[in-house]
Amino acid sequence: xxxxxxxxxxxxxxxxxxxxxxxxxxxxxxxxxxxxxxxxxxxxxxxxxxxxxxxxxxxxxxxxxxxxxxxxxxxxxxxxxxxxxxxxxxxxxxxxxxxxxxxxxxxxxxxxxxxxxxxxxxxxxxxxxxxxxxxxxxxxxxxxxxxxxxxxxxxxxxxxxxxxxxxxxxxxxxxxxxxxxxxxxxxxxxxxxxxxxxxxxxxxxxxxxxxxxxxxxxxxxxxxxxxxxxxxxxxxxxxxxxxxxxxxxxxxxxxxxxxxxxxxxxxxxxxxxxxxxxxxxxxxxxxx
Amino acid sequence: xxxxxxxxxxxxxxxxxxxxxxxxxxxxxxxxxxxxxxxxxxxxxxxxxxxxxxxxxxxxxxxxxxxxxxxxxxxxxxxxxxxxxxxxxxxxxxxxxxxxxxxxxxxxxxxxxxxxxxxxxxxxxxxxxxxxxxxxxxxxxxxxxxxxxxxxxxxxxxxxxxxxxxxxxxxxxxxxxxxxxxxxxxxxxxxxxxxxxxxxxxxxxxxxxxxxxxxxxxxxxxxxxxxxxxxxxxxxxxxxxxxxxxxxxxxxxxxxxxxxxxxxxxxxxxxxxxxxxxxxxxxxxxxxxxxxxxxxxxxxxxxxxxxxxxxxxxxxxxxxxxxxxxxxxxxxxxxxxxxxxxxxxxxxxxxxxxxxxxxxxxxxxxxxxxxxxxxxxxxx
Amino acid sequence: xxxxxxxxxxxxxxxxxxxxxxxxxxxxxxxxxxxxxxxxxxxxxxxxxxxxxxxxxxxxxxxxxxxxxxxxxxxxxxxxxxxxxxxxxxxxxxxxxxxxxxxxxxxxxxxxxxxxxxxxxxxxxxxxxxxxxxxxxxxxxxxxxxxxxxxxx
Numbered sequence: 054x055x056x057x058x059x060x061x062x063x064x065x066x067x068x069x070x071x072x073x074x075x076x077x078x079x080x081x082x083x084x085x086x087x088x089x090x091x092x093x094x095x096x097x098x099x100x101x102x103x104x105x106x107x108x109x110x111x112x113x114x115x116x117x118x119x120x121x122x123x124x125x126x127x128x129x130x131x132x133x134x135x136x137x138x139x140x141x142x143x144x145x146x147x148x149x150x151x152x153x154x155x156x157x158x159x160x161x162x163x164x165x166x167x168x169x170x171x172x173x174x175x176x177x178x179x180x181x182x183x184x185x186x187x188x189x190x191x192x193x194x195x196x197x198x199x200x201x202x203x204x205x206x207x208x209x210x211x212x213x214x215x216x217x218x219x220x221x222x223x224x225x226x227x228x229x230x231x232x233x234x235x236x237x238x239x240x241x242x243x244x245x246x247x248x249x250x251x252x253x254x255x256x257x258x259x260x261x262x263x264x265x266x267x268x269x270x271x272x273x274x275x276x277x278x279x280x281x282x283x284x285x286x287x288x289x290x291x292x293x294x295x296x297x298x299x300x301x302x303x304x305x306x307x308x309x310x311x312x313x314x315x316x317x318x319x320x321x322x323x324x325x326x327x328x329x330x331x332x333x334x335x336x337x338x339x340x341x
Numbered sequence: 342x343x344x345x346x347x348x349x350x351x352x353x354x355x356x357x358x359x360x361x362x363x364x365x366x367x368x369x370x371x372x373x374x375x376x377x378x379x380x381x382x383x384x385x386x387x388x389x390x391x392x393x394x395x396x397x398x399x400x401x402x403x404x405x406x407x408x409x410x411x412x413x414x415x416x417x418x419x420x421x422x423x424x425x426x427x428x429x430x431x432x433x434x435x436x437x438x439x440x441x442x443x444x445x446x447x448x449x450x451x452x453x454x455x456x457x458x459x460x461x462x463x464x465x466x467x468x469x470x471x472x473x474x475x476x477x478x479x480x481x482x483x484x485x486x487x488x489x490x491x492x493x494x495x496x497x498x499x500x501x502x503x504x505x506x507x508x509x510x511x512x513x514x515x516x517x518x519x520x521x522x523x524x525x526x527x528x529x530x531x532x533x534x535x536x537x538x539x540x541x542x543x544x545x546x547x548x549x550x551x552x553x554x555x556x557x558x559x560x561x562x563x564x565x566x567x568x569x570x571x572x573x574x575x576x577x578x579x580x581x582x583x584x585x586x587x588x589x590x591x592x593x594x595x596x597x598x599x600x601x602x603x604x605x606x607x608x609x610x611x612x613x614x615x616x617x618x619x620x621x622x623x624x625x626x627x628x629x630x631x632x633x634x635x636x637x638x639x640x641x642x643x644x645x646x647x648x649x650x651x652x653x654x655x656x657x658x659x660x661x662x663x664x665x666x667x668x669x670x671x672x673x674x675x676x677x678x679x680x681x682x683x684x685x686x687x688x689x690x691x692x693x694x695x696x697x698x699x700x701x702x703x704x705x706x707x708x709x710x711x712x713x714x715x716x717x718x719x720x721x
Numbered sequence: 722x723x724x725x726x727x728x729x730x731x732x733x734x735x736x737x738x739x740x741x742x743x744x745x746x747x748x749x750x751x752x753x754x755x756x757x758x759x760x761x762x763x764x765x766x767x768x769x770x771x772x773x774x775x776x777x778x779x780x781x782x783x784x785x786x787x788x789x790x791x792x793x794x795x796x797x798x799x800x801x802x803x804x805x806x807x808x809x810x811x812x813x814x815x816x817x818x819x820x821x822x823x824x825x826x827x828x829x830x831x832x833x834x835x836x837x838x839x840x841x842x843x844x845x846x847x848x849x850x851x852x853x854x855x856x857x858x859x860x861x862x863x864x865x866x867x868x869x870x871x872x873x874x
Contacts, residue, residue, distance in 0.1 A: 054379065057425045066489070117627065241791060247820050249795050249797075250792045308481060309482060312650060
């Protein structure tokens with residue numbers, strides 16, 4: 054009989070794309086009731102980690118599992134790797150219980166990034182829904198660090214209730230700037246909240262940007278992205294200038310396991326950022 | 342340059358390969374089917390066996406003669422060796438609070454990779470291996486587990502003398518004659534005067550191995566007989582799949598009523614994906630031993646037919662069996678072309694034979710083509 | 722006193738109306754202000770006006786016994802508040818509160834209803850515009866209902 058079992062296999066193969074690099078948790082920050090941010094630092098001997106806004110890592114918790122999480126930090130800040138995630142499944146819940154000094158495995162960065170280069174010279178509209186603000190934050194950092202290369206920059210953020218507002222202090226700082234428009238809305242609130250209440254699409258009509266010369270980056274639940282894209286198109290933005298971040302079941306992150314297929318695309322390597330105009334037929338198809 | 346080998350040469354070939362440290366793997370009868378396993382000698386080959394296949398049906402029969410390759414393909418494919426159903430990707434270890442990941446002070450252990458020789462690969466299967474090469478050792482990320490087995494692989498191809506009733510390699514341009522991707526190709530010729538093998542080397546290594554077994558140059562009559570074997574195999578193909586514009590056909594028929602109909606029959610049992618020689622979907626899972634001292638990451642075969650294949654927080658994207666069947670067939674015949682430049686199907690017929698409810702991919706393709714939506718929608 | 726006619730003419734809601742109709746409507750319009758915290762209307766009250774917000778912010782609220790006041794939607798500059806004046810039995814279904822100091826143009830619904838009954842062309846134009854607003858609000862509300870940001874969404 055042909056035997057193929059664990060005892061005859063190597064512990065690992067050098068250079069395999071499946072091997073995580075060890076990172077140490079430097080800080081755990083609670084953002085909202087179910088969302089937290091991990092700040093990680095690599096082992097001193099490792100290469101500096103570089104990534105583009107919109108990319109993700111496969112994040113490994115020893116013995117529990119590995120999941121894709123968008124990188125939510127500043128691409129220009131070397132020496133720290135930041136991930137913001139919700140504790141919803143077994144891996145994220147295990148991650149939520151980790152502390153400073155614990156080890157986490159990282160594979161990446163993977164994926165097609167946000168079009169920060171293509172947006173140069175244009176107005177930029179960033180529309181985030183819920184946890185979708187996390188994968189967009191690196192984009193905002195890059196835009197603000199190169200502010201003079203862009204036209205108007207608008208951030209529209211919608212979430213469930215005021216208690217779920219992510220990165221609240223940062224949002225307030227951004228809102229205070231003169232060269233950035235920030236509009237925040239919630240789906241519902243207790244009286245006492247003086248801000249907007251309503252879906253994030255209602256903010257689009259009131260936002261100051263030139264639709265004929267704008268790039269939009271949208272991230273959030275798929276329904277929210279669909280409606281936001283439609284609203285932007287109604288306002289006059291071209292479908293090929295609207296970018297969305299699609300989500301499918303990514304298990305390997307490197308286009309080999311087949312789980313994340315979306316039509317003929319592999320979300321992990323042909324996405325997760327897609328031009329809306331390129332997937333607008335796919336996004337309307339059920340169960341695809 | 343073609344050679345003629347007598348029947349004893351099969352054993353000699355196996356011996357030569359064994360002497361060169363190859364583990365020789367090939368077809369052997371077991372539990373009522375032809376499976377692929379270690380061949381310790383040519384006696385392990387399915388001598389005198391032939392197979393009878395049709396949708397949802399497989400039987401082995403004895404044909405009473407000394408042919409060793411008078412069957413087509415069984416429930417297994419060569420992917421079970423190059424892309425094993427379960428392998429370890431790595432082990433990590435924990436000692437108290439310290440976790441050690443691979444490559445970080447851990448010594449790699451394990452026996453060196455086996456040199457494999459596949460003995461008896463059909464033309465459709467050669468194409469299937471080529472298709473999986475594009476997946477696992479393609480231009481972007483490569484799978485080193487696949488690569489190290491593949492690099493040292495020795496292939497003895499065997500041309501088919503007859504198709505089974507579920508074969509359709511001629512439609513997929515993958516046979517019945519092996520045209521490349523082998524080290525040696527054999528054609529088994531059996532007639533009233535006996536059995537012999539026409540052999541040709543496909544690589545320098547293959548020629549080298551052929552030279553070390555007893556052989557003589559093939560005569561014109563030998564060549565003619567082998568040619569007629571192949572021609573009659575091609576001519577007696579029962580099934581057909583029209584691949585004209587099949588990519589657009591499937592992309593445009595996302596709402597074809599046939600999907601509901603086939604879904605009513607499909608059990609989502611995943612047999613088709615297991616027997617398919619090109620299906621590559623797999624899952625990565627992490628587990629530990631009971632005390633948590635070793636964390637193993639495994640790779641296991643998976644199937645797009647399972648309900649949790651497309652699971653993202655809150656639920657699966659493809660819940661209905663209609664969506665899952667449609668995903669498999671559209672991927673296999675259409676999306677694969679956009680992803681890898683070729684069809685994903687080699688026409689081996691396994692999915693038809695091994696489907697417990699006899700769903701036939703060639704029939705499904707025909708029905709969809711006949712009732713194709715008249716208004717083309719672009720899927721980009 | 723400031724003439725409201727140019728403000729109404731310029732507003733997108735009234736775009737496309739002919740001058741005669743604008744004049745009719747202007748006849749029903751007046752300036753109003755609400756201090757922060759003031760209720761503009763309350764659930765159950767008779768609805769005889771609607772408002773065009775010029776500045777500030779209005780919250781549409783509902784009071785529930787165990788959760789208190791819940792804000793369902795906020796409307797601000799340029800938005801129209803209220804359509805219950807148009808549909809019998811002409812009662813407000815929600816509370817509306819100015820959550821910032823708010824200036825608005827109030828349109829006398831009773832007066833406008835009568836003018837619409839007398840001039841059906843005007844009535845049709847008004848109803849068309851309100852149907853559009855209701856459709857937008859309904860679409861937004863439906864999305865809010867989906868609770869998309871919930872963990873299971």
